[in-house]
Amino acid sequence: MVITSETVVRDIAVEYPAAIPVLERFGIDYCCGGKHTLAEACTKGDVSLAPVLDELERQRPDAIAPEAQWQKAPFKEMTDYIVRKHHDFTREQITLIGDLMKKVERRHGTEHPEVIEIGKVFAMISSELTHHFFCEENILFPYIGKMEASQQAMLPPVFGSVEQPITRMMMDHDQAGEELRELRNLTNNYTPPPAACTTWRALYRALEDLELDLHQHIHLENNILFPRALALNNKKQ
Ligand SMILES: [Fe+2]
Ligand SMILES: [Fe+2]
Incomplete structure (x- = not known):
């Protein structure tokens, strides 16, 4: 290409x-x-x-392309990889950032109101992602795994069609993308003020790591996993 x-x-x-x-x-x-x-x-x-x-x-x-494998790998293998590599990492990162955030808010929130704003956006994105991962891990991923394993067309799922949860998940991804952009703006591209303490620096670093991982994670789902699942679903219908 x-x-x-x-x-x-x-x-x-x-x-x-x-x-x-x-x-x-x-x-x-x-x-x-x-x-x-x-x-x-x-x-x-x-x-x-x-x-x-x-x-x-x-x-x-x-x-x-290490990702070329995902164009062909069984769905179960790919979703297990996503959960292990990205969902678990995000959950750990959310706990870490939550702790750092509390400390920075307590020490610097009064003189630096942007820290409070960052805390609000982070609280939003972390609760949305927790719910999003629950839906993927308990509803969507098991369903597309079964869809691939079944040789025939499957009974319609409880959610109507697999297109519905996929569209929903992609809307969540857009929302997370918006919030990540907001965090980037509020943190001045993750540049701590010159006098920032170590905790503050660690907080920005952890938020930036979260952003990078989410970009790669959403890319795997939006651009590889979901289009493949939709193509298989259309073939089975
Ligand atoms: Fe995911
Ligand atoms: Fe997702």
Whole structure:
């Protein structure tokens, strides 16, 4: 695949995972906004196209796709991987950030009201994600695993059609994407003030790690797992 300004960002991330750090560095949305062309994504992210293309070109030689396996792997294997690698990490990170957040709010919330705002957005995203993971792990992932294992068309699930929970999950992803952008703005791109204490620095670092992992996680679901599950569902109908 030749990457041009018209290549869809999602395809770049799927075909060349080595490009993901480049997209991250330039702030190009490849998960929720992955359906845009590279040129559109650059305009949206207010970055110039040429350096992005240059950088992507440099990454391509070693772009061996570890994610290519997910285009073919059984769903059960893929969803187990997502839960182990991304859901578990996010849950641990939420606990860690919650503790750091409380300390920073207590010590600095009065002189730095932005810290309180960050705490509110974090509380929102963490409770939404906890519910979201519950739905994926207990309803959607087991269903698509069974759908693949069954040789024939399955009885309609309790939720009507598999399209419904997938659409719902993708709406949650968009919402999480919005909140992550808000956190990035409120934290000045995760740059702590010069006089910030170690806890404050650790908090921003942990939030940024959470953002990166969520981008990769949402990319796997929106761009690989869900389209594959929908394609199988349509074939069975
Ligand atoms: Fe997930
Ligand atoms: Fe998800």
